[in-house]
Amino acid sequence: MIMKQINVNPIRTFALKLAVAVLPLGPALVSCNEKELLNPVPDTSLQDAFLFDTPERVLGQVNGMYAALKNGSFLGGRYLMLADIRGEEFINRTQNVFTGYDAWSHTVTSGSNDASSAWGTAYTAVNAANLIIDGLAEHPDAVPAATAAQYLAEAKFVRAIGYFNLITRYGQPFTKDQGASPGIPLRLKGEKTPANNDLARSTVAQVYAQILADLEAAETDLPLNYSTALLNTTRAHKNSAIALKTRVYLNMGNYAKVVEESKKIVSDTAPFTAATGVRHALQSSIAPVFTTNFTTVESIFSMPMTALNLISGQNSLAYIYNQNVEYNLNPSGILGDATWRATDTRRTEFVRVSGTLSYLKKYNQTNPTLDYVPLIRYAEVLLNYAEAAAKMGDLQKATALLNAVRKRSDATYEFPASATATADALVKTILIERRIELLGEGFRSNDLTRNLLTIPAKGSGGLSAPSIAPTQPEYIFPIPNSELSTNKLL
Template sequence: MNIHTSTAKAFKIGVACLALTAGLGLTACDEKDIMNPVPQTSLQDTFLFDTPARVLGQVNGMYAGLKSGNFFGGRFLMLSDIRGEEFINRLQNVFTGYDAWNHTINSGSNDALTTWSSAYATINLTNLVIDGLAAHPNVVDAATTAQYVGEAKFVRALCYFSLISFYGQPYVKDQGASPGVPLRMKGESTPASNNLARSTVAQVYAQIIKDLDDAEKALPLQYSTPLLTTTRAHRNTAIALKTRVYLNMGKFDEVVTEASKIVPSAAPFKAPSGVANEMQASVATVFSGSYTTTESMFSMPMTELDNISGQSSLGYEYTVNQEYNLNPAGILGNAAWRSTDARRTMLRTSGTTVYLTKYNKANPYLDYVPVIRYPEVLLNYAEALARKSTPNLALATTLLTAVHQRSDASYTFPATATSTAAALTSSIWVERRIELLGEGFRSNDLLRNMLTIPSKGTAPSITASQPEYIFPIPNAEISSNKEL
């Protein structure tokens, strides 16, 4: 990741001596150290946390884990989208998500393993940071320690939310009573603790919320540059993720409580404190102009020397190799998505086939991958307002309209689309499909509402009662964890 330049350094410190003492020709360590360096693959905890720069290297390593091509660098978002009805698979390639698209994943499938292994690897990095800071309390000051722990808890929460969204039954099915995933809360450097039973879905969600509450208190209000503010977690990032998590849980009052911290009760909608998060005037700015605007609350950055390439890149999947085209019977054909909508400029038509070009950079793939954008928060807020026990349809409609009219200024929602809670909720779901297309939301939006995954092309529909509704635990975990 371009802002995390200390990561590589942190993994090179095992070579015994880094420099000669200037002018004297004296080494900074003795001959024994030079001839017997600490192996780079087994760096001791003492070395990893012995200077502020090396501590920062470990923090940066967490973000690098998130950016893995199999995780938020690309593949996780792709798998999250293609399970829904918006995309048609063209090449039947199991290495580019065909099993997920076709609902033929089994425990041995590549698609069952990638998110699981990437998420738990990153979770372990966060736990090692938290444990390491506790074991070395005087390397960085107390305020910096609190911030780093807050960042670790944010990253850990995002990882567990990703896992429970794929591998656990929806929370609303039984208020989280179903089996979830193992909660690993300590850093591991050996396989000694591999065996760990699954926590319930409710227990996993409780840990996610606890981590995000802690992160909100510890994270900085903002960073010194727009780049850092976009690619490292700040307070508003944690709040925004909580709106997503509570929406998944069907806890609409809690969504409203969190969203109101960063969304005013009237337009213009702009976060009143911390980073001044707001929608940009044009959606094109966010995806092809500047990746570090205040709309982008958390993104995975790319540079020419550090980007996700090949079959995990969203640019490769959707734009270059065209593994998937848009389903004419999906959101592409919805009347609310008019030809005048600026979001249609992120589509390309070849004959009668339409492709998503939201990620339009060719190799090297330099489009930042969006994880949280401010319009999502507005739509989370709007849905919660429409669905809570005492709805506020007026504000929900205003928020929905703000998102839609940013890209199609002349569009007006008909009264039939907003006059009842049910109709307004349906309109918000349509808007999510337009605004967040290709950003990893569709299958989760279906599952969190216990809706059938619609058929598309040759892929069948999947109901909430079918085992294919969620991903199976991969064989690699089954073979190494005897508590499952």
């Protein structure tokens, strides 16, 4: 069969493939006659023709949307790895551009793999969400109204987390100019053809406004919880949307809103827990959260892995940090901070010493790599709340939240008075705690950029990376050539 070649933007092609990949193989696809074989239905037509004609197929699209988030180049691994290694906590050992050397050394260009990997896969996830949003509107009777409302809310949550990760990598920090800088193209309709490739960049503020609008809508219609711990961890629910809002508002420097959202899922006093929905709380030990039980109430939203559906090789966090040891922990980074004591569980459980070097083993299942990838944990919410409370002058609440996280892993530690006596000192202490608690979970470079801090220099032996100030172009990633070559409005 000879088919006409169509030039399609690779990013859009990914989305089209995802949209049809989860279509079940039913009688409509196997009982073809000669006419059908010679005149095949175009892939792009499968959306309208089949994908919303049964509840099972609609659910297949929802599952496919979550699978797009878990792509190895996006939130299944590489995106988080690049977000961490841009900071000062890791030392590169291999100069391998396929495992993030450009990001580590701040040499990312529009042609670099590190620029293109997250861009394409993030927009694929966004497009998968948009296709569901559009499809549900076009097929109002495909599923019961309550189910449609839930699926729509899940799609808006996925679109929000996709755009948040795009804007924080490829856009200037919101706090630089309250979002007035050019951001990224804001695609809100499902793309089935390359006809709409050309789209100008929205401002950073416009992208954030859309993220928050999606999360507000998602919170309204997402379920309080699901029937199993696995679903509570791997599908969005009300508290997932609230938790993500605390992160978004923290990035915007809107600390009053961080506190307001946090109070919805954090009790007034210790032990801090969520009173409604999934009853989120810190586990008594952090170790099982990463080693034996990936679906505790501490894990608000995670990317699941199974033997038949996992992220392996150079996109796997376990492979990069713990198996192939592409990066060791920087002795001059948080590893060398005197307040991170040798008896701290996060050190005894998650740091592996080999010879003179230390490696992160938070992702410890290396063959096969079955560690879930945590995207939102309750510990982060407590630290988001603590930072916002400190910046608003509520030092007592901020210190209590900080102590909840620290004492979970180092029960006898007492912060010196100088570390918590003033708002500035307490914020610095909380930022150190974030570096310890969230190490290897993809937070460090964003914690630097949202606070308009210089990315520190780092290096060992013959490999080094310079410091990068907020005024330098390397402070954010460039839009990749794959987009520049197909979008005439950039």
